[in-house]
Amino acid sequence: MSVLGDDAIRRLRARPAAVSALLIITAVLLIALLGPWLNPNNTQTLDWLHVAAGPTLQSAHWFGTDRLGRDLYARTLAGARVSVAIGLVASMISILVGVSYGAIAGYIGGRTDHLMMRVIEILSGLPLIFFVIFLTVIFGRSEYLLFVSIGAVGWLTMARIVRGQTLSIRQQEYIAAAVAGGAGTGRIIAKHVVPNVIGPVIVYATLTVPQIILFESFLSFLGLGIQEPGASLGTLIAEGVGEMEAAPWMLLVPGSFLAVLLLCLNIFGDGLRDALDVKEA
Amino acid sequence: MIPTLSVDELTVRFAHRTGTLEAVAGASLRIEPGECVGIVGESGSGKTQLFLAAMGLLRGHAKVSGSIRFAGNELLGAKAAALNRVRGSKLTMIFQDPMTSLTPHLRIGTQLAEVLVCHLGVSWSEARSAAVRMLEHVRIPDPKRRLKQYPYELSGGMRQRVMLAMSLLCKPDLLIADEPTTALDVTLQAQIMELLRAARGETGMALVLISHDLGVIAGLADRILVMYAGRIVENAAADELLRRPRHPYTAELLKCVPSLSGPRLARMPTLPGQPPQPGEVLQACPFAPRCPRAAERCRVEPPVLAVAAGAANATNAANAYVACHFPLS
Numbered sequence: 084m085s086v087l088g089d090d091a092i093r094r095l096r097a098r099p100a101a102v103s104a105l106l107i108i109t110a111v112l113l114i115a116l117l118g119p120w121l122n123p124n125n126t127q128t129l130d131w132l133h134v135a136a137g138p139t140l141q142s143a144h145w146f147g148t149d150r151l152g153r154d155l156y157a158r159t160l161a162g163a164r165v166s167v168a169i170g171l172v173a174s175m176i177s178i179l180v181g182v183s184y185g186a187i188a189g190y191i192g193g194r195t196d197h198l199m200m201r202v203i204e205i206l207s208g209l210p211l212i213f214f215v216i217f218l219t220v221i222f223g224r225s226e227y228l229l230f231v232s233i234g235a236v237g238w239l240t241m242a243r244i245v246r247g248q249t250l251s252i253r254q255q256e257y258i259a260a261a262v263a264g265g266a267g268t269g270r271i272i273a274k275h276v277v278p279n280v281i282g283p284v285i286v287y288a289t290l291t292v293p294q295i296i297l298f299e300s301f302l303s304f305l306g307l308g309i310q311e312p313g314a315s316l317g318t319l320i321a322e323g324v325g326e327m328e329a330a331p332w333m334l335l336v337p338g339s340f341l342a343v344l345l346l347c348l349n350i351f352g353d354g355l356r357d358a359l360d361v362k363e364a
Numbered sequence: 365m366i367p368t369l370s371v372d373e374l375t376v377r378f379a380h381r382t383g384t385l386e387a388v389a390g391a392s393l394r395i396e397p398g399e400c401v402g403i404v405g406e407s408g409s410g411k412t413q414l415f416l417a418a419m420g421l422l423r424g425h426a427k428v429s430g431s432i433r434f435a436g437n438e439l440l441g442a443k444a445a446a447l448n449r450v451r452g453s454k455l456t457m458i459f460q461d462p463m464t465s466l467t468p469h470l471r472i473g474t475q476l477a478e479v480l481v482c483h484l485g486v487s488w489s490e491a492r493s494a495a496v497r498m499l500e501h502v503r504i505p506d507p508k509r510r511l512k513q514y515p516y517e518l519s520g521g522m523r524q525r526v527m528l529a530m531s532l533l534c535k536p537d538l539l540i541a542d543e544p545t546t547a548l549d550v551t552l553q554a555q556i557m558e559l560l561r562a563a564r565g566e567t568g569m570a571l572v573l574i575s576h577d578l579g580v581i582a583g584l585a586d587r588i589l590v591m592y593a594g595r596i597v598e599n600a601a602a603d604e605l606l607r608r609p610r611h612p613y614t615a616e617l618l619k620c621v622p623s624l625s626g627p628r629l630a631r632m633p634t635l636p637g638q639p640p641q642p643g644e645v646l647q648a649c650p651f652a653p654r655c656p657r658a659a660e661r662c663r664v665e666p667p668v669l670a671v672a673a674g675a676a677n678a679t680n681a682a683n684a685y686v687a688c689h690f691p692l693s
Contacts, residue, residue: 193424255464256459256461256464256465257464257465257466257467257468259421259459259465260457260459260465260466260527261467262419262420262421262451263419263421263451263452263456263457263459264451264452264456264479264482264530264531265447265448265449265450265451265452265453265479265482265483266448266452266478266482267444267445267448268444270482274467274470274478275467275470278467278469278470279467279468279469281469
């Protein structure tokens with residue numbers, strides 16, 4: 084990661100908020116991935132002796148159980164894994180599609196650029212919720228559909244950002260030098276344009292992850308996302324809301340996981356942006 | 365012999381809201397193999413545009429007409445793929461500002477090796493070792509370490525050497541140097557010029573030196589072309605042009621070169637007036653408004669570039685051309 088490397092890491096280290104956010108994210112991810120080995124409960128088993136039981140250490144239901152007696156610890160961790168996975172996959176799509184789309188539109192310019200940007204405008208004009216409901220009605224509910232629908236719109240802003248950067252890079256002399264050196268359009272875009280937009284791309288991708296997680300939770304909360312018996316943070320929160328007064332832990336446990344994850348991802352993204360932005364440092 | 369570069373009646377126009385701007389107006393020139401040609405002119409005289417057109421670097425809104433042939437092959441209107449075979453290998457260019465001519469996020473080694481991999485299809489490791497040899501050649505100390513560095517870690521002079529190394533990698537037939545030393549200080553300027561001279565001596569390539577500084581060009585050029593308002597107004601062997609300028613504009617330019625040995629002047633001599641603004645309506649001879657020798661004829665009849673009187677002597681056959689009704693003799 085080249086020129087961004089050492090300097091940026093040093094500047095990032097100088098930001099305690101970003102560093103602690105990163106540590107907390109790492110801890111949450113480690114718990115989500117390794118947690119199941121620490122506790123015998125799984126996500127599906129119904130424990131009839133402890134239905135809607137509060138969090139205790141003796142019963143091995145560390146975070147309590149839900150209405151059906153399923154272990155909330157296991158379900159929250161599974162939900163966190165799903166949420167983070169969707170966030171990461173959608174960011175990957177947004178990087179792959181958005182960066183190449185934006186760089187091509189910006190570099191080639193002219194009519195191609197016009198056409199490509201109109202396509203983006205049409206896509207971003209789609210009311211997202213309506214779009215998701217529409218897809219759900221046609222194809223039935225499935226997790227893959229969630230990936231597709233989030234991926235379909237997640238790259239739009241990235242493409243716009245990259246196009247904007249590319250427009251200014253295209254005017255730079257080193258691009259003229261590359262043309263004069265006999266490099267073809269594809270090579271120039273891949274080797275001389277894209278590496279130079281990597282800074283904003285990383286930052287925006289980092290900030291995309293929490294956005295997508297939030298959006299996924301929102302869809303799941305509405306019942307459009309992950310379906311029973313699967314769990315995501317959104318479905319768990321939706322269940323928890325129903326029992327909020329009698330069994331507050333059902334809301335608080337997945338809710339605080341989501342809140343901590345989103346907060347830390349945002350803080351880290353902000354810190355990364357400041358660290359990579361040489362001009363304001 | 366086929367000239368390395370031959371430009372015929374080249375016109376470069378830009379569409380502009382006030383009308384069409386003519387950056388180059390019917391310029392013709394020939395560069396023979398191995399020849400070093402200097403191009404001088406004030407800012408905006410079209411000297412850079414002429415060669416940007418040759419490299420196919422003008423943006424879409426420039427309208428180029430005429431003909432530019434490189435080793436006999438027409439470059440104007442050629443397909444990008446065909447252009448890319450010669451650009452960067454046989455026909456190379458280095459630019460005015462070395463600070464911005466290298467891609468900032470790629471290592472020097474990658475940028476240098478890419479040229480060879482791209483044009484000659486050699487392996488990356490071969491290309492890297494060739495890059496090291498070429499960096500040594502342009503006298504960059506510790507070239508192996510430089511390959512791993514980024515452009516921002518190098519000074520301006522160093523970067524211009526890297527650019528030079530890059531343009532020499534494929535043994536070009538013609539190197540166009542667009543004000544290669546303008547952004548550098550004087551000692552570096554001398555070193556870069558010396559490198560250009562040496563490179564030309566070794567490879568036998570032709571060299572075009574674009575500059576507004578006659579002093580930079582005089583030491584190296586075989587022939588000097590003077591441009592004014594998009595036209596070539598004088599074209600003569602370097603020593604002839606410097607000793608005996610024929611176009612009044614050349615003469616005035618030469619007067620503006622400060623001399624170390626002459627009497628100390630109270631004021632730098634300057635050329636009165638301004639070069640024509642883009643879009644300005646020109647007189648038949650665009651230099652007429654500033655010319656001490658201008659007469660009525662200059663305002664009605666455009667002068668054409670023709671063999672200067674008295675230049676076609678036996679030894680220096682037809683090597684001085686001037687576009688002036690009343691050339692100095």
